[in-house]
Amino acid sequence: MPDGNDISGLQADDPVAVRFAKMAAMRAAGDEPYKDRFDRTHTASELKTACADLASGESAGLEAAVAGRVMAKRDQGKIAFLVVRDGTGEIQLFCKADVMGVDRFRETLDAIDLGDWVGASGEVVRTRRGELSVVPAEIVVLSKSLRPLPEKFHGLTDVETRYRQRYVDLIANPEVRQTFEKRFQAIAAIRRYMESQGFLEVETPMLHPIPGGATARPFVTHHNALDMDLYLRIAPELYLKRLLVGGFERVFELNRSFRNEGISVRHNPEFTMLEAYQAFTNLEGMMRLAEGIVTSAAQAACGSLVVDYQGTRIDFTPPWPRRTLVDLTSEAAGKEVSFARSLDDLRGLCDEHGVAWEPGWGKGKLITELFEKLAEHSVTGPMFVTEYPLETSPLARKKPSEPDLTERFEVIVAGREIANAFSELIDPVDQRERFEAQARAKAGGDDEAMGYDEDYLRAMEYGMPPAGGLGVGIDRLVMLLTDSPSIRDVILFPHMRPEA
CATH class of the missing domain: 2.40.50.140 (Nucleic acid-binding proteins)
Structure with a gap:
């Protein structure tokens, strides 16, 4: 030029x-x-x-x-x-x-x-x-425009160019503008719904001294004046729960989070989540909240609770069915998958089904991997998949009758997770033990293990009320509401490799 x-x-x-x-x-x-x-x-x-x-x-x-x-x-x-x-x-x-x-x-x-x-x-x-x-x-x-627009009758069709030059994509392809209008309508509806339920929208830090709130590999940066490394947040969870300790009973944040992981049709290094925390409720309350959030977004963006996604009809009308992770995995594997099996048995099941595993993984991690590889993709949903293993749920309350499991669900739609929720762990002693387990995993080479956040433990020791917490992946939800096959279709400026 x-x-x-x-x-x-x-x-x-x-x-x-x-x-x-x-x-x-x-x-x-x-x-x-x-x-x-x-x-x-x-x-x-x-x-x-x-x-x-x-x-x-x-x-x-x-x-x-x-x-x-x-x-x-x-x-x-x-x-x-x-x-x-x-x-x-x-x-x-x-x-x-x-x-x-x-x-x-x-x-x-x-x-x-x-x-x-x-x-x-x-x-x-x-x-x-x-x-x-x-x-x-x-x-x-x-x-005065100094560059010609894409050819009139064919528009801009090259996918790489469309994502890289979104400004031209929006000019050439009116349906792309409609996709983003639906995104904005859905987000506005979610805000209205949360406010109608008595939630306060808050803002928490995007630069964290300790990566926490999820198991993921963080982006690292350096603050020159303080001469310290900081991490782009992978989730706002631990700060939002500090607000519960401080007395705010219903809080939410529509936030940008960052994870230094792979890029795929479902993953972008920078993404949008809603996280919400409510005192004096549990997993049941979070199920009702999840249904309310998603149905509000669907009605605003689509005018209906029934949508077609990639040839599959999805009905978001509540109540949504509930199944346990272990039951779904057992059905997909064709044999019992549970904590009653030995570690070697579960490793053998992974080998049988081509599921890669690491020597340091316990039963909970193996069972979760089997679910994600064998069962998750077949769930049309929306469905509450419940009772995730403790090993892969370091912030969730244990299920009282089965200490290897937690009071946690994921909402699965069209074979992918769009929401995750817990009955929150509020016991600081239990939480310390889980942080210690995560620290051991990190020392053993697990780059996604959670950081040990002593200040968060101190906050918990002042007393956190019983609470439920919910996270909703906004980008994945919008994919469903706009019949978009890739997360890049619903992010205005997705991350790309540099141009040659």
Whole structure:
């Protein structure tokens, strides 16, 4: 791309060179190609609403100033048609030489290219063909586009380019804009629902001295003034639960979290979660909260609790069924999978089904891996999968009758987790023992083991009320609500490798 007005490296007929030349010509004529404002009176949707009853061939008796990007141009000599898109839709400019003046008409139309931002003022009419239009007395270029848009009929289809140049993707593919509008509607609905349930939205640190709240590999940075390493948060959990100790009984955070792990259709290093904590409730309360959050988002984004995802119909209508992790895994394996089996038996089951395992893993980790590899993908859902092993749930309350299991669920939909919840562990002695186990795992080479957070233990020792906690993966939820196969489809600017 040339710098400034330098087009020396381009052929004269190159589309970029042609546009640079038009920009230079505007400046030479005293017409700044990048204006600082335009006094718009109507958006496209406002005009369509105001003139909904206007008959073909009639004038609305209304003058309007509209602005937007030129998406189509049809020049027929003494008349021309421009389709201009703003943030609400499209409106046609019905340009006439006898209205604009012959010289001004030709000069203006020749200067305008697809992709330019323009403003136009004039009479509002409906053409004989029924198209609501503005007949401009004047059109001004507000921002000159120096790169041509993707080819009109094929749009922008290369996936890598779409993700890397989201700004062009949004211009070329209107359905992409609709996906993100649904995302924003879902998030707004979740906020409204949480507030209606008495939750306070709070903000907690994104830079943590100790990575905690989940088992994941963190990003590390360094604070120069304090001369200390800090970690981008992998979850806000431990800070939110400190607020329970401090007396806030219902808190939530819609947060950005970061995990230095692989990228896939379900994983992005930077992602959005909702985490919520409620005093004086348990897993049952979190089940009701999860159903309320998801159904509120689905209704706002889709207008229905029944959605189609990649060819599968999913009905979010509560109540959702409940199954234990052990039962689902046993069904998928074709034989009993439980803590009653020996460690060697469980390792043998992993070998039998091609599930990789590490020598340091206990029964709980082996059973969890078997579930994730054999059973999870077959759950259409939504389903509460309950009773996760203690070994893989270091912050969840133990199940009283079975100490190897916890009072924890995950919501599985279309074969993937979209939410995770516990009856919270509030016993500081038990929590210390679990942190110590995580520390041993980290010392043994587990990069995802949780850090030992002494300050969090101190907070717990002041007394934490009985509570339930819930985390919802917003990106994965939006994937379901927009029928998007990849998490990159629902993140505006997903992380990519550098361009070659």
